[in-house]
Amino acid sequence: MGIVGYSFVERIEICGAAGSEMELEYYLLEKHWGRGYMTEALKKAISLAFETANVLKVFAQCHMDNKRSERVMVKCGMRKSEKQPKPKEYNGVLKENVRYELIKNGRPYSPICP
Numbered sequence: 001m002g003i004v005g006y007s008f009v010e011r012i013e014i015c016g017a018a019g020s021e022m023e024l025e026y027y028l029l030e031k032h033w034g035r036g037y038m039t040e041a042l043k044k045a046i047s048l049a050f051e052t053a054n055v056l057k058v059f060a061q062c063h064m065d066n067k068r069s070e071r072v073m074v075k076c077g078m079r080k081s082e083k084q085p086k087p088k089e090y091n092g093v094l095k096e097n098v099r100y101e102l103i104k105n106g107r108p109y110s111p112i113c114p
């Protein structure tokens with residue numbers, strides 16, 4: 001019915017702790033949209049990454065006009081990143097993307113450690 005996948009991006013260090021940054025990708029067949037399935041699946045994937053895979057930061061991206069996907073990221077506690085992707089060409093059309101992220105302790109990324 002759909003997928004949630006991670007891909008490793010790079011090794012990172014946050015406040016002295018070393019771990020990974022992962023990109024999340026997700027997709028659901030349209031007939032299942034609007035029932036909260038993806039929010040539930042993505043939350044589970046994020047908590048598994050943080051709790052079992054030494055992931056310190058996750059992020060995901062979608063087209064700026066994909067409000068449904070943006071809403072899913074917000075419902076999972078992700079925040080709009082300070083670092084936004086450059087527009088990309090899809091089928092000859094330049095599209096704006098938006099990036100959301102979450103660090104392990106649930107706060108938006110900040111270079112200032114507690």
Ligand SMILES: CC(C)(COP(=O)(O)OP(=O)(O)OC[C@H]1O[C@@H](n2cnc3c(N)ncnc32)[C@H](O)[C@@H]1OP(=O)(O)O)[C@@H](O)C(=O)NCCC(=O)NCCS
Nearest residue numbers: 025026027028033034035036037038039062067068069071
């Ligand atoms: C993005 C996607 C996974 C969402 O799945 P879903 O099952 O509809 O997600 P949920 O039901 O968990 O949540 C959808 C939310 O978007 C809201 N929403 C729907 N249409 C909306 C719109 N036009 N504007 C704003 N919010 C909208 C819903 O109301 C719901 O929020 P709520 O629970 O606060 O009411 C699905 O649309 C999909 O697979 N799209 C194609 C692939 C894709 O875009 N992947 C993301 C990029 S990696």
